Amino acid sequence: MNGTRGYHPGLVDLASGQISREIFVNDEIYAQEQERVFARSWLFIGHESQIPKPGDFFVSRMGEESVILCRDRASRVHVFLNSCRHRGMKVCRYDDGNTAVFTCPYHGWSYGTDGALVGVPFFREAYHSELDKSKWHLVEVAQLCCYKETVWANWDASAPPFLEYLGAFRRFLDLILDGWDGREGQAELIGGVQKWVIPCNWKFPAENFSGDTYHNISHRSVDLVGAGPSGRSRRDYNELNVARKLHVALPDRGHQTITYALPKYHQPQAAYQNSPEVADYFRHCEEERRRRPGAESRLMGAPGEIFPNVALLPRQPRTLAVWHPKSAHETEVWRFFFVDRDAPQQVKNFLRDYYIRYSGPAGMTEQDDMENWNYAHAASRGTIARRYPYTYEMGMGHAVENWEWDGLKMPGRVIDLSKAQASEEPMRNLYRRWAEFMEAGSWNKLMPWRRMAAAEAQAAK
Amino acid sequence: MSYPINIRDLPVGARVMLATGAEVEIVSNPEDGVWLFGRYLSSADDPAMVGQEDMIFAQDVVAVRS
Numbered sequence: 044m045n046g047t048r049g050y051h052p053g054l055v056d057l058a059s060g061q062i063s064r065e066i067f068v069n070d071e072i073y074a075q076e077q078e079r080v081f082a083r084s085w086l087f088i089g090h091e092s093q094i095p096k097p098g099d100f101f102v103s104r105m106g107e108e109s110v111i112l113c114r115d116r117a118s119r120v121h122v123f124l125n126s127c128r129h130r131g132m133k134v135c136r137y138d139d140g141n142t143a144v145f146t147c148p149y150h151g152w153s154y155g156t157d158g159a160l161v162g163v164p165f166f167r168e169a170y171h172s173e174l175d176k177s178k179w180h181l182v183e184v185a186q187l188c189c190y191k192e193t194v195w196a197n198w199d200a201s202a203p204p205f206l207e208y209l210g211a212f213r214r215f216l217d218l219i220l221d222g223w224d225g226r227e228g229q230a231e232l233i234g235g236v237q238k239w240v241i242p243c244n245w246k247f248p249a250e251n252f253s254g255d256t257y258h259n260i261s262h263r264s265v266d267l268v269g270a271g272p273s274g275r276s277r278r279d280y281n282e283l284n285v286a287r288k289l290h291v292a293l294p295d296r297g298h299q300t301i302t303y304a305l306p307k308y309h310q311p312q313a314a315y316q317n318s319p320e321v322a323d324y325f326r327h328c329e330e331e332r333r334r335r336p337g338a339e340s341r342l343m344g345a346p347g348e349i350f351p352n353v354a355l356l357p358r359q360p361r362t363l364a365v366w367h368p369k370s371a372h373e374t375e376v377w378r379f380f381f382v383d384r385d386a387p388q389q390v391k392n393f394l395r396d397y398y399i400r401y402s403g404p405a406g407m408t409e410q411d412d413m414e415n416w417n418y419a420h421a422a423s424r425g426t427i428a429r430r431y432p433y434t435y436e437m438g439m440g441h442a443v444e445n446w447e448w449d450g451l452k453m454p455g456r457v458i459d460l461s462k463a464q465a466s467e468e469p470m471r472n473l474y475r476r477w478a479e480f481m482e483a484g485s486w487n488k489l490m491p492w493r494r495m496a497a498a499e500a501q502a503a504k
Numbered sequence: 505m506s507y508p509i510n511i512r513d514l515p516v517g518a519r520v521m522l523a524t525g526a527e528v529e530i531v532s533n534p535e536d537g538v539w540l541f542g543r544y545l546s547s548a549d550d551p552a553m554v555g556q557e558d559m560i561f562a563q564d565v566v567a568v569r570s
Contacts, residue, residue: 146536151561153539162539162559 050478057471060436064423066477067244073371080351080480081106083199083489085208087353087365088112088122090232090379091192093139098156101139104367104375105196110184111135111145112194115156120189122196123158124182134181145181154181191220191228193363201486203493209349210492211454212298215291218344218357222383224331225340230361231384233395237403238377241413243420245352245366245374246477251412252346252354252364254290254301254469256460257437261415265407271359272397273316277408278359281312282343287448290438290468293455295491297476299469300347300355301460307341307449321393324386341451348469350476360398372420378403435474438466511562512537519569520560524549527569528560538562 054063054072066072086105089112093101100113102125109125111134125133127147134145134154144161146153153162158181166172184196188205195205206213222229241248251258262277269275285306292299311329315321332340344357354364360380367375380398382391402409422428438458446457458466483489511533514520518530520542526549528542540560547553 142536143532143534143541144536144539146534146538148538151538153536153559162561164561164563 050481055478061432068424085197088194098141122184128179210296223328225335230381233382239404243416245368247416253299253348257465279314288460290458292472297350299472301345303343305341435467520565521567522564
């Protein structure tokens with residue numbers, strides 16, 4: 044499918060920019076989605092700082108399923124399906140902790156932190172020592188990647204490695220994971236993981252975080268209250284006066300984001316004016332960042348989405364969110380917050396307060412979002428409502444490739460929002476990729492970049 | 505039938521008797537109430553186990569020696 048009518052022709056019709064409500068509310072499509080999308084995509088599991096010591100574990104999710112992120116006795120990181128091989132009971136029912144073994148409470152089978160089956164009750168007596176324990180270890184993910192301390196996993200051995208899956212989108216993820224001063228991998232998880240359930244399909248928040256700038260009006264009250272770190276608006280975005288605001292979408296990967304491109308010789312803008320110490324810290328970081336080589340100092344992060352269900356918010360608040368599907372009509376949201384590891388405690392405290400004020404179930408901005416998603420979902424489930432598709436026509440035909448501004452190049456398809464204000468290019472990109480996953484029988488069909496590289500190599504011969 | 509023993513309370517170094525008659529010294533206790541890690545001190549039905557460390561199932565523990 045390439046921009047026409049895909050996934051059960053007509054459900055995702057990118058030629059007309061129309062998408063059926065069925066993909067959000069249909070239980071059969073949801074069930075197929077678990078197999079086609081979530082069992083084949085790279086999914087975010089957690090952060091290595093959650094499991095610093097051997098035996099540490101954190102129970103996470105992949106799609107609907109519970110998984111255990113743990114560090115074994117040899118300090119190797121693993122991700123296992125949280126289900127006993129004997130009768131399927133969860134072998135770990137805590138959120139996190141430290142253990143020598145994961146013991147199933149049903150019949151007592153027990154597994155080491157490397158997943159090996161180490162304890163079988165009445166092994167000699169009932170099994171006559173005949174059970175081959177080596178065949179019954181915990182189910183482990185096919186692929187695992189630790190990238191700048193974030194942990195990602197994939198059930199599909201044929202999927203490309205994580206960094207290839209990420210492609211040129213890596214620079215946008217780095218905006219969260221690198222230090223604010225530009226040093227690599229300085230992010231630290233702060234506080235616990237916020238978890239809550241919302242009554243809508245997971246694609247509502249995924250679409251929103253893909254780069255929906257059109258809905259800003261729904262946050263008007265937060266802007267008026269002045270929830271931002273300088274006591275006005277929601278965020279300090281003074282760079283907007285000089286920046287180019289962009290939608291960037293990678294069609295072959297399904298990742299997309301808003302980003303701000305700054306002029307070549309921009310000056311750091313004032314921020315965090317409610318706290319002189321915090322303002323000083325970020326001013327110092329911005330100056331350090333600009334001294335480092337590379338064009339990344341000219342990028343300012345904004346909401347984005349790594350296909351399928353990981354949302355980025357690199358700046359104010361600095362957070363990753365995961366939209367875990369629970370059913371066609373329910374999503375469990377997990378939100379992870381980050382700060383610079385070396386930041387003064389006062390800065391971390393200030394940011395934590397701001398993050399909580401902004402995001403999560405009690406966050407003023409996220410409450411606005413949830414109200415929209417939840418009611419939109421409910422109002423799309425009815426027999427009559429399902430007959431009418433949503434429109435995604437905004438900005439169709441206006442994206443450009445090879446975008447460049449004063450030496451700063453952008454990958455993928457770009458729409459300059461500086462004048463346009465909004466487009467639906469990121470949403471079309473999300474659903475194009477979603478439809479490709481729903482249709483493709485194997486990863487061979489989902490890696491056009493490899494086909495292109497092979498064709499170019501062939502042509503060169 | 506003997507009363508069940510709450511193995512979660514057993515400290516490292518405690519000695520327990522198993523249903524087979526073997527005696528085992530606890531070397532670690534994961535405190536999950538299901539398993540102990542122990543070293544065999546005696547094992548009449550399988551002498552090769554003496555000195556070996558193994559996982560001990562809660563239902564196999566019939567008495568606490570010390």
